[in-house]
Amino acid sequence: MQGRGFAPNGLVTLTTDFGSSDGYVGAMKGVLLSVSTELRLHDLAHGLPPQDIEHAAGVLRAACPWFPPGTVHLAVIDPGVGTARAPVVARAGGQVFVGPDNGLFGPVLAELGGATIVRRVDPQGRLGPWLRGDEINTFHGRDIFAPAAGLLAAGRIAVPEVGPPHTLLTWERVPPRRMDDGGLTGRVTGTDRFGNAVTDMHRAMLDGVPRAAMEVSLADGRRLPVLRTYGEVPAGEALALFGSEGFVEIAVRGGSARNRLGLRRGAVVRLVIRS
Amino acid sequence: MQGRGFAPNGLVTLTTDFGSSDGYVGAMKGVLLSVSTELRLHDLAHGLPPQDIEHAAGVLRAACPWFPPGTVHLAVIDPGVGTARAPVVARAGGQVFVGPDNGLFGPVLAELGGATIVRRVDPQGRLGPWLRGDEINTFHGRDIFAPAAGLLAAGRIAVPEVGPPHTLLTWERVPPRRMDDGGLTGRVTGTDRFGNAVTDMHRAMLDGVPRAAMEVSLADGRRLPVLRTYGEVPAGEALALFGSEGFVEIAVRGGSARNRLGLRRGAVVRLVIRS
Amino acid sequence: MQGRGFAPNGLVTLTTDFGSSDGYVGAMKGVLLSVSTELRLHDLAHGLPPQDIEHAAGVLRAACPWFPPGTVHLAVIDPGVGTARAPVVARAGGQVFVGPDNGLFGPVLAELGGATIVRRVDPQGRLGPWLRGDEINTFHGRDIFAPAAGLLAAGRIAVPEVGPPHTLLTWERVPPRRMDDGGLTGRVTGTDRFGNAVTDMHRAMLDGVPRAAMEVSLADGRRLPVLRTYGEVPAGEALALFGSEGFVEIAVRGGSARNRLGLRRGAVVRLVIRS
Numbered sequence: 001m002q003g004r005g006f007a008p009n010g011l012v013t014l015t016t017d018f019g020s021s022d023g024y025v026g027a028m029k030g031v032l033l034s035v036s037t038e039l040r041l042h043d044l045a046h047g048l049p050p051q052d053i054e055h056a057a058g059v060l061r062a063a064c065p066w067f068p069p070g071t072v073h074l075a076v077i078d079p080g081v082g083t084a085r086a087p088v089v090a091r092a093g094g095q096v097f098v099g100p101d102n103g104l105f106g107p108v109l110a111e112l113g114g115a116t117i118v119r120r121v122d123p124q125g126r127l128g129p130w131l132r133g134d135e136i137n138t139f140h141g142r143d144i145f146a147p148a149a150g151l152l153a154a155g156r157i158a159v160p161e162v163g164p165p166h167t168l169l170t171w172e173r174v175p176p177r178r179m180d181d182g183g184l185t186g187r188v189t190g191t192d193r194f195g196n197a198v199t200d201m202h203r204a205m206l207d208g209v210p211r212a213a214m215e216v217s218l219a220d221g222r223r224l225p226v227l228r229t230y231g232e233v234p235a236g237e238a239l240a241l242f243g244s245e246g247f248v249e250i251a252v253r254g255g256s257a258r259n260r261l262g263l264r265r266g267a268v269v270r271l272v273i274r275s
Numbered sequence: 276m277q278g279r280g281f282a283p284n285g286l287v288t289l290t291t292d293f294g295s296s297d298g299y300v301g302a303m304k305g306v307l308l309s310v311s312t313e314l315r316l317h318d319l320a321h322g323l324p325p326q327d328i329e330h331a332a333g334v335l336r337a338a339c340p341w342f343p344p345g346t347v348h349l350a351v352i353d354p355g356v357g358t359a360r361a362p363v364v365a366r367a368g369g370q371v372f373v374g375p376d377n378g379l380f381g382p383v384l385a386e387l388g389g390a391t392i393v394r395r396v397d398p399q400g401r402l403g404p405w406l407r408g409d410e411i412n413t414f415h416g417r418d419i420f421a422p423a424a425g426l427l428a429a430g431r432i433a434v435p436e437v438g439p440p441h442t443l444l445t446w447e448r449v450p451p452r453r454m455d456d457g458g459l460t461g462r463v464t465g466t467d468r469f470g471n472a473v474t475d476m477h478r479a480m481l482d483g484v485p486r487a488a489m490e491v492s493l494a495d496g497r498r499l500p501v502l503r504t505y506g507e508v509p510a511g512e513a514l515a516l517f518g519s520e521g522f523v524e525i526a527v528r529g530g531s532a533r534n535r536l537g538l539r540r541g542a543v544v545r546l547v548i549r550s
Numbered sequence: 551m552q553g554r555g556f557a558p559n560g561l562v563t564l565t566t567d568f569g570s571s572d573g574y575v576g577a578m579k580g581v582l583l584s585v586s587t588e589l590r591l592h593d594l595a596h597g598l599p600p601q602d603i604e605h606a607a608g609v610l611r612a613a614c615p616w617f618p619p620g621t622v623h624l625a626v627i628d629p630g631v632g633t634a635r636a637p638v639v640a641r642a643g644g645q646v647f648v649g650p651d652n653g654l655f656g657p658v659l660a661e662l663g664g665a666t667i668v669r670r671v672d673p674q675g676r677l678g679p680w681l682r683g684d685e686i687n688t689f690h691g692r693d694i695f696a697p698a699a700g701l702l703a704a705g706r707i708a709v710p711e712v713g714p715p716h717t718l719l720t721w722e723r724v725p726p727r728r729m730d731d732g733g734l735t736g737r738v739t740g741t742d743r744f745g746n747a748v749t750d751m752h753r754a755m756l757d758g759v760p761r762a763a764m765e766v767s768l769a770d771g772r773r774l775p776v777l778r779t780y781g782e783v784p785a786g787e788a789l790a791l792f793g794s795e796g797f798v799e800i801a802v803r804g805g806s807a808r809n810r811l812g813l814r815r816g817a818v819v820r821l822v823i824r825s
Contacts, residue, residue, distance in 0.1 A: 009587045013576065019468035020295065020322030020570065021330075023337030026288065027519075029317050030341025037284045037343055041317060042579050042591060047570030050469055051529070055571075062573030066580025066692070068587055079529060082504025138504065139519035142341070193569035194600055229632025229688065244577075244689030254601070254629060294743035295570065295597030296605075298612030301563065302794075304592050305616025312559045312618055316592060325744055326804070354804060357779025413779065414794035417616070 005116075005159075006091055009070030012041050012153045015060060016076045016141065017048040024139070028074070028146040035150030044073075051079035053103050054265070055190050058198070060097075061107040062245055069094025074149040075104055076141035087144055089152070091116045091159050098149040100140070118159060176201045181273045182209065186248070188267040195256025197263035201248040201271050209273055216240035216250060217270040218261065224250065226271075240271075280391075280434075281366055284345030287316050287428045290335060291351045291416065292323040299414070303349070303421040310425030319348075326354035328378050329540070330465050333473070335372075336382040337520055344369025349424040350379055351416035362419055364427070366391045366434050373424040375415070393434060451476045456548045457484065461523070463542040470531025472538035476523040476546050484548055491515035491525060492545040493536065499525065501546075515546075555666075555709075556641055559620030562591050562703045565610060566626045566691065567598040574689070578624070578696040585700030594623075601629035603653050604815070605740050608748070610647075611657040612795055619644025624699040625654055626691035637694055639702070641666045641709050648699040650690065668709060726751045731823045732759065736798070738817040745806025747813035751798040751821050759823055766790035766800060767820040768811065774800065776821075790821075 012032055018024040025046050032039055044063050048056050056077040064073050078085075078100045088101035092115035097105045109115040151157045176186035176199075186201040206214070214226040224240045225233075226248070233239045235254040238261060243249035248271055250257045257263050287307055293299040300321050307314055319338050323331050331352040339348050353360075353375045363376035368387035372380045384390040426432045451461035451474075461476040481489070489501040499515045500508075501523070508514045510529040513536060518524035523546055525532045532538050562582055568574040575596050582589055594613050598606050606627040614623050628635075628650045638651035642665035647655045659665040701707045726736035726749075736751040756764070764776040774790045775783075776798070783789045785804040788811060793799035798821055800807045807813050 011583060011587055013579075015576070017468075020320045021324060021334075022320065022467045023334040024467075024519075026290070026317075026319035026334070026338025027341045029288075029319070030338055030343075033286060033317070033346075034341060034343045037286055037315075037345070040315075040587075040590075042576075042583070043318065043593065044576030044579070045570045045572065049571060059571075059573040059576070063576025063580055066577045066584060068580075068584045070587070071583075080506065083506030138516060138524070142519060192572045192574075193567075231630065231633030241688060244574075244692060249688070292743075295595045296599060296609075297595065297742045298609040299742075299794075301565070301592075301594030301609070301613025302616045304563075304594070305613060305618075308561060308592070308621075309616060309618045312561055312590075312620070315590075318593065355781065358781030413791060413799070417794060 005094060006096055006152075007070050007094075008072065008096075008153050008155045009068060010038060010040050010153060011067065011071040012039050012149055013044050013064070013067065013071065013073045014041060014046070014075075015044040015048070015056065015063075015073070016046050017050045017052070017056065018046050018076070018141075020046055024141065027139075027142045028076070031142055031146040032074075032150040032153075035147065035156070036154040039150060039153050048077060051077065053077055053079070057104050057107045058190055060105065061111050064095065064097075064108050065093065065111055067095060072096045072098060072149050072153040074141075074145055075099040076145055077104055078102065078140060081140050082138060087140065087148070089118050089148065089159060091118070096152055096159060098145050098152065100145075116159075176205065179270070179272075181275065183214075183273045184271045186269055186271070188250075188263050188265055188269060189247075190265050191258040191263065195252070195258040195260075196243070197250045197257045197261070197267070197269075198243055198245075199248045199250070199269050201269070203242045203246045203248075206271070211242075213274050214240075215272045215274055216248065217272050218250075218263075219268055220262075222261070223272075280369060281371055281427075282345050282369075283347065283371075283428050283430045284343060285313060285315050285428060286342065286346040287314050287424055288319050288339070288342065288346065288348045289316060289321070289350075290319040290323070290331065290338075290348070291321050292325045292327070292331065293321050293351070293416075295321055299416065302414075302417045303351070306417055306421040307349075307425040307428075310422065310431070311429040314425060314428050323352060326352065328352055328354070332379050332382045333465055335380065336386050339370065339372075339383050340368065340386055342370060347371045347373060347424050347428040349416075349420055350374040351420055352379055353377065353415060356415050357413060362415065362423070364393050364423065364434060366393070371427055371434060373420050373427065375420075391434075448475070451480065454545070454547075456550065458489075458548045459546045461544055461546070463525075463538050463540055463544060464522075465540050466533040466538065470527070470533040470535075471518070472525045472532045472536070472542070472544075473518055473520075474523045474525070474544050476544070478517045478521040478523075481546070486517075488549050489515075490547045490549055491523065492547050493525075493538075494543055495537075497536070498547075555644060556646055556702075557620050557644075558622065558646075558703050558705045559618060560588060560590050560703060561617065561621040562589050562699055563594050563614070563617065563621065563623045564591060564596070564625075565594040565598070565606065565613075565623070566596050567600045567602070567606065568596050568626070568691075570596055574691065577689075577692045578626070581692055581696040582624075582700040582703075585697065585706070586704040589700060589703050598627055601627065603627055603629070607654050607657045608740055610655065611661050614645065614647075614658050615643065615661055617645060622646045622648060622699050622703040624691075624695055625649040626695055627654055628652065628690060631690050632688060637690065637698070639668050639698065639709060641668070646702055646709060648695050648702065650695075666709075726755065729820070729822075731825065733764075733823045734821045736819055736821070738800075738813050738815055738819060739797075740815050741808040741813065745802070745808040745810075746793070747800045747807045747811070747817070747819075748793055748795075749798045749800070749819050751819070753792045753796045753798075756821070763824050764790075765822045765824055766798065767822050768800075768813075769818055770812075772811070773822075
């Protein structure tokens with residue numbers, strides 16, 4: 001009796017910018033396991049850049065779709081804690097997402113499609129029934145989101161009970177622009193630990209174009225081939241390829257595109273079709 | 276038959292300063308799961324500042340009380356490994372703590388109250404029965420503490436078997452000083468990943484004083500209001516509030532109080548009552 | 551019916567150089583749990599130095615042997631992803647190892663002994679049956695190794711099905727050299743988070759020599775005693791000892807041997823026998 005489309009499997013993932021030197025993540029785990037010692041918790045990542053919603057949204061989009069239906073994803077990157085921003089529970093692809101309604105879940109819900117957004121709209125705009133005490137202003141991860149996620153994952157409350165549907169704060173983003181040659185002008189959305197620069201230009205936007213006809217052009221005039229794999233260039237050389245999520249990615253084999261090519265989030269990158 | 280007050284629930288938490296680039300945490304997990312593959316291990320934090328007992332004690336106090344009774348908490352921040360410092364097993368609030376007796380558990384046991392401290396007092400002062408080999412001097416986390424925690428969590432040994440009660444090494448700390456105005460002079464006990472500075476002045480020490488009558492005064496003469504939440508000041512401004520554990524905390528909205536106000540552990544901070 | 555020598559216990563460990571700020575580890579966990587929500591995943595370490603196979607091999611050797619038989623170890627430190635390097639499945643000590651065949655598993659398999667190496671030798675040299683799609687070139691951890699590890703851990707495929715035995719790429723390393731005095735000339739293989747420098751000279755190579763007769767000699771002429779534990783020297787002083795894996799280790803009590811003595815990987819260290 002879990003209601004429309006969500007049958008919990010006992011899995012809860014955690015994603016935060018809390019790092020690994022404080023007690024915040026541990027406190028959230030304690031709250032979750034106090035709901036039920038049977039929950040199976042899985043860390044996605046806790047070292048996210050502090051309060052960087054855009055980066056966190058990309059992490060959730062990259063990881064969550066791979067989990068099985070019935071999973072609860074708890075994510076707390078929450079620069080607006082204590083402001084008017086609302087908590088949210090969203091359901092998509094048979095999975096549930098719990099966290100602040102600040103754009104964090106926009107990309108992953110778009111990826112999964114068909115999301116239903118629900119939240120508790122008590123007078124304070126909080127996930128009411130799981131609130132402890134009357135003055136919780138600094139750690140909603142422990143005091144609001146973790147209890148909600150735990151109760152959902154344990155099947156003690158059903159998603160529809162959370163409240164009436166509402167509209168998720170969407171993530172504002174300018175999509176890549178189509179060029180006359182059929183190519184795209186996009187931008188770097190982020191870099192990973194290896195210094196690879198990921199763009200917003202997806203393979204699906206280039207349907208029917210053979211990879212050999214593509215070339216990536218950087219702001220400094222540099223041109224890079226679009227290859228299948230890092231191993232196709234010698235060590236130290238730059239290339240472009242379609243990354244593990246299907247977006248155009250710029251890499252330096254055995255090095256860092258971020259450092260070597262100066263590619264930061266927001267940098268303009270063009271994908272050119274050679275005629 | 277788990278003896279006085281501890282019925283294991285199969286959960287073991289791990290807290291260390293071992294970081295995430297070596298094999299030490301993994302070896303401890305292997306030892307725990309070799310006791311029983313059914314144990315459910317949960318990382319609290321492994322990136323604690325190396326050998327910083329005071330910081331680690333604060334992490335345990337922030338996280339462990341949220342776990343359900345029956346949990347075993349294994350913590351290894353152990354600058355004195357190989358010296359005369361003893362291993363310890365402590366029980367409080369239906370939970371059990373295993374690690375070096377160096378002050379690490381003082382604050383969390385005080386928070387939970389009613390702790391019973393037991394340890395094995397064999398001639399070497401070691402947790403004897405779980406010792407492998409005869410010359411283990413550098414990695415007690417793997418060779419002494421993990422086997423003890425695993426056997427306790429698996430219910431194969433009961434806490435009372437560990438040995439006779441003794442007195443835990445307590446954490447030496449000067450409490451905040453009461454001022455003539457009813458306020459407090461305390462100090463910063465640490466900063467978190469976001470640069471928030473936590474003090475030792477707890478809300479319970481200010482019982483009956485309305486928050487609006489409080490003000491925090493820093494050594495440089497700066498005065499901060501005590502508010503309910505970060506969102507009550509504009510971005511970039513400093514404030515004080517009661518943090519997620521009830522202690523006075525100094526923050527800069529969207530910034531770092533550590534960097535912007537120069538607040539480090541030990542910095543003197545006054546909480547003033549306005550008349 | 552798990553075939554020769556491997557009966558899965560449901561445990562899967564994960565070791566990567568993916569860090570904790572991206573979605574890569576989470577995606578792998580999602581794939582594993584999509585094979586079976588019952589798998590119990592355990593992080594060994596994800597902050598390994600990027601693409602440093604030698605370091606990663608030492609981490610696996612330090613941690614994996616402590617796990618119970620039936621465990622699947624999934625490790626992805628894979629600078630050669632997308633090149634001709636093959637995926638590999640190896641079995642030793644009742645445990646199974648899955649990852650790229652780049653030397654990563656050499657030391658741990660040598661430690662466990664009696665390894666059987668098997669891999670799928672389809673025309674592309676890939677672990678064929680678990681491959682998704684037809685153009686997976688950048689994230690074999692998610693697309694090849696995690697499905698393989700999950701299916702092995704869930705008992706859905708047996709090790710022998712993976713393919714015929716072959717020879718693992720071994721880790722090329724010059725062993726320590728025996729000196730006229732019975733001592734050894736070795737080198738530093740790495741340093742840990744505390745700055746301790748671990749060498750390749752193992753206690754077993756010095757069988758029968760009393761520790762009191764040993765001395766460690768550094769390239770700068772400095773001589774260090776070989777003691778039992780860090781606590782035998784005053785704070786700030788250097789010493790040598792046999793570390794937690796039995797190798798000669800150089801440490802500074804309460805400090806960093808890496809920084810204080812300039813010891814880096816590859817530095818030559820001599821163990822001298824005093825007559």
